[in-house]
Amino acid sequence: MVSYLALAFAGLAVAYVVNTYRCFAINLAAAKKSGLPYICMPVYTFNRFWLTTHVLWLPIIKKTFPSSWTTWTEYVVTHPHCERYYYTVICS
DSSP: OOOHHHHHHHHHHHHHHHHHHHHHHHHHHHHHHHOSOOOOOSSOTTOHHHHHHHHHHHHHHHHHSOTTTOGGGGGOOOOHHHHHHHHHHHHO
């Protein structure tokens, strides 16, 4: 039998994903309605998890997906010291 802790964790994960999608849909509709140019990104650049691990994920994303899918990576906020490291890893 599945424990209550596992059910609670799964419920919280589902609630997080649904809430994130709902907020994204609302913000996307507002951006389209404004008429201003916008960029859809799969990550929130100021999320603590993303800020601490983007140096790990960006090279993997750039190598895995076609360049037409990764144009958003140019607009990701990175720290200057990570930027130098990131480009040396990609170029070598």
